[in-house]
Amino acid sequence: MSGRRRNGKSFLLEALTEAAGGLYLSAVQEEGRVLSLQRFSEAVAAHAGVPARALRLGGWEEVLSTALDVVNRAPGAPLLVIDELPYLLQHSPEIPGLLQLLYDRSQSRKAPGGRIVLCGSAMSVMSELLSGTRPLRGRAVLDLRLPAFDYRTARTHWQVDDPGTALLVDACLGGAPGYRPLAPGAVPQSTGDFDDWIQRTLLDPGRALYSRVEAEFLLREDPRITRRTLYYDLLSAVARGASTPARIGSLLERQRSAVVAPLEVLESTGYLRREQDLLKARNPVITVADPVIRFNQLITLPLVDMVEHGRAADAWRESRPTFQSKILGPHFEELARHWTRAFAPDEAPLRIGAVGSTDVPDPAAKTKHEVDVLALAPGERPRSAHTRVALVGEAKATIQPRGMRDVERLEHIRGLLAGLGHETADASLALHSLHGFHPDVQRAAARRRDLLLIDLAALYGDGPVLGGG
Incomplete structure (x- = not known):
């Protein structure tokens, strides 16, 4: 598991470990190898229910193998969580290789198995754990990147x-x-x-x-x-x-x-x-x-x-x-694209595939138009010729309500896309506005199936999407 700091990784893993009766170990950034080994050994001893001095573990292979043995013998799930692993790797880079050794031994039943969760906030370090010829490549059941909450x-x-x-x-x-x-x-x-x-x-x-x-x-x-x-x-x-x-x-x-x-x-x-x-x-x-x-x-x-x-x-x-x-x-603009990906299929009459943005050249006007929100039809591959376009949209956070001039611009862009060979006959037009819409564009949306108006209430699910038949 990886993810940016403050996303709640440790909170979730501590709750999981407590519920499952497993063992949670967390590294400390400024702690060196000797103190880390000592603190982890004491945590393993405490989980086993023995005095800290009863376990004298001299290296990471002993710590990890003993931890797995303890979680297999203790009541609860055989779960071991090592949080903030990148801090350990700064002074003990051999840990992934030792985990590979323990994994391979467990597969041949020469050592206890169980589940090990490795977690860290240094996402580049965590992603490299499973890359190329790294020891843990091919051995992870799940590679989870925990995102922040959506809006x-x-x-x-x-x-x-x-x-x-x-x-x-x-x-x-x-x-x-x-x-x-x-x-x-x-x-x-x-x-x-x-x-x-x-x-x-x-x-x-x-x-x-x-x-x-x-x-x-x-x-x-x-x-x-x-x-x-x-x-x-x-x-x-x-x-x-x-x-x-x-x-x-x-x-x-x-x-x-x-x-x-x-x-x-x-x-x-x-x-x-x-x-x-x-x-x-x-x-x-x-x-x-x-x-x-x-x-x-x-x-x-x-x-x-x-x-x-x-x-x-x-x-x-x-x-x-x-x-x-x-x-x-x-x-x-980013939230408008997120709404189109995550919520539009359920809250608007749309069937969409890939969502992103594009620039559309306008040779006659000697300019190009930035398209804030573009959605392809389901199954269409991005950057392909003769693509079926499902939606062409614009997102404006300016203080003016949006009007028919914005709709005419989207109609023009839809025509330019057709001139480039893309299929736009069924493409809807979408206006996302932070400050609402003029009455004329609301009247137009009420009678047009190809026009959608998404205000702030609709973006947050508090109100309906206007238009679309």
């Missing part, structure tokens, strides 16, 4: 009634459940509450949720991130809109080749997301995947002097335009 579950977790306020919180923190206990005071229930809440959480240097401290904490999880200045610069460049290695390198005045490897590290850790155009093969679009890091790079760091000298209110007021355009807008 609807996060709203329930935070107990925010107002969907607009829930969207603002999600744009800043995402769905990591571990952040709620760290947020002081009442949960915001209105946009007015949100302004005060953001100043006493992500913009308060004295709080655990201060975004600068949290971002540094997250980046320290991966042992490959050593030159933190470079990685901070890369994250800032992507957060500001540079979406390809060439553009990122140009913004930082570095060669493209110099940024490719560190970008791959940030992608493997889950802090950057790489998405391919749904219709054509080209350089993938790189975006910041972690909301807390995005907030830190765009809001906190540029105004860090103001924030750390007690002027969080001024800093927040100065950064509101950036928050609206660089954080809330892109986040709303």
Whole structure:
């Protein structure tokens, strides 16, 4: 099991171990080999019901084999959980090989079996455990990457009634459940509450949720991130809109080749997301995947002097335009794609396959159109010729209600896609709007089967999707 810190991995594994009667062991980041062996030995002895001094275990092979023997003899399920494994690997890299040895012995019944769960927050380290010729490759029954809550579950977790306020919180923190206990005071229930809440959480240097401290904490999880200045610069460049290695390198005045490897590290850790155009093969679009890091790079760091000298209110007021355009807008687009993937088949008259975004060239106008939400028909392969398109959509978080001009733009894009050879006869048009719709577009949706209107209430499941017959 792997996943970003604060997603609840340890919480779930401790609860599982307690319910099953197994043995839970967790590594400590600053602890060396000798102290780790001693502490694990004491935990194994305690689970066996004997004094700590009764077990003198000299190495990891003894610790692991004795732990398996103990969980097989003790009442309850033969379950052994080793949490934060990457911390152990920093001083004891032989552990995966020893686990392979114990696994192979158990298969030939020369040693006790059982279930071993390995867990860690350094996702690149965890993913390499099962890669290539690594000792544990082919021996794992389950490789689980625990995600954060989706935006609807996060709203329930935070107990925010107002969907607009829930969207603002999600744009800043995402769905990591571990952040709620760290947020002081009442949960915001209105946009007015949100302004005060953001100043006493992500913009308060004295709080655990201060975004600068949290971002540094997250980046320290991966042992490959050593030159933190470079990685901070890369994250800032992507957060500001540079979406390809060439553009990122140009913004930082570095060669493209110099940024490719560190970008791959940030992608493997889950802090950057790489998405391919749904219709054509080209350089993938790189975006910041972690909301807390995005907030830190765009809001906190540029105004860090103001924030750390007690002027969080001024800093927040100065950064509101950036928050609206660089954080809330892109986040709303991502939620629109998530709604299309996860909820549209049940809440709208749609049958869809792959979902993503694309750019559509418009030769006559000598421009191109960015399509925020594109869905292919079920069974269609992305980046194929003559693809059947199920939906063409736009997501707008601007303050104006959307009108017929937006529908006409989508109709134009649908025609351009048909001109490129794609099948669009059955393609629906979808407008996602943070601030509703003009009456004329609502009347049009009421009589058109190919037009869907998704407001904030529909996005969160509080109200119906308008249109679609």
